[in-house]
């Protein structure tokens with residue numbers, strides 16, 4: 001791919017590992033996560049309790065009907081490989097029906113989910129050309145994450161995860177700023193914190209949607225070069241025909257939760273959901 005912003009993937013093995021493999025898991029997202037019916041899950045459920053649709057073989061009994069059963073949240077969810085990693089780290093607990101075993105497995109999974117959400121952004125930033133000067137720091141942060149993961153299933157030292165995240169957040173903010181400088185060439189970045197239900201038009205190059213509310217926003221046909229989507233809520237956002245190939249800090253969960261079509265262009269590492277309509281507008 002000929003890209004102004006994206007260079008080579010410096011961590012192909014990690015990129016591959018940051019994909020959920022439900023066949024090597026133990027239905028951990030369906031057990032460990034708290035979820036609510038209003039967010040597209042089957043019912044309100046506390047953390048640690050298995051969903052009623054989880055089968056004895058740890059697979060979902062309604063996997064092929066998630067949309068029609070009102071479970072869009074399940075369809076969009078992506079654990080970034082935390083599920084199979086937790087199952088492997090706690091293999092002795094996987095078959096253990098004891099409540100303590102299950103609680104420990106869930107705790108390890110939730111720690112891995114938190115670590116890997118930030119790891120995903122760090123791995124993306126490492127191949128971002130404008131952030132080249134940050135590479136040594138990014139490599140240290142990625143190595144530190146791997147060191148924290150290797151300590152599991154033992155509890156992490158007090159404060160270690162928080163300190164690592166603080167350092168990572170600082171570096172990621174710098175990567176966003178360097179990207180904006182490159183694509184905007186001195187023009188101010190447009191900030192959108194609340195775009196819910198709005199039709200967003202005009203220049204969105206280098207726009208900052210970080211942590212923004214973009215539920216049901218209309219971004220169809222927009223060119224979003226250098227736009228930052230870190231933590232933005234894209235549920236039901238219209239991405240049909242949008243060019244996100246040079247957008248930064250998008251995740252597979254965000255893409256899965258949005259609407260797109262065969263003409264939507266995605267950045268490296270992200271896959272077009274098979275349920276997106278192939279037809280263009």
Ligand code: SF4
Pocket residue numbers: 020021022023025026027028029030077078079080081082083084
């Ligand atoms: S935690 Fe991840 S790997 Fe496990 S069932 Fe959920 S999505 Fe699949």
Ligand code: SF4
Pocket residue numbers: 029030042051052053054055059060061062063071074
């Ligand atoms: S409906 Fe299926 S995918 Fe969703 S939580 Fe329940 S078992 Fe998991």
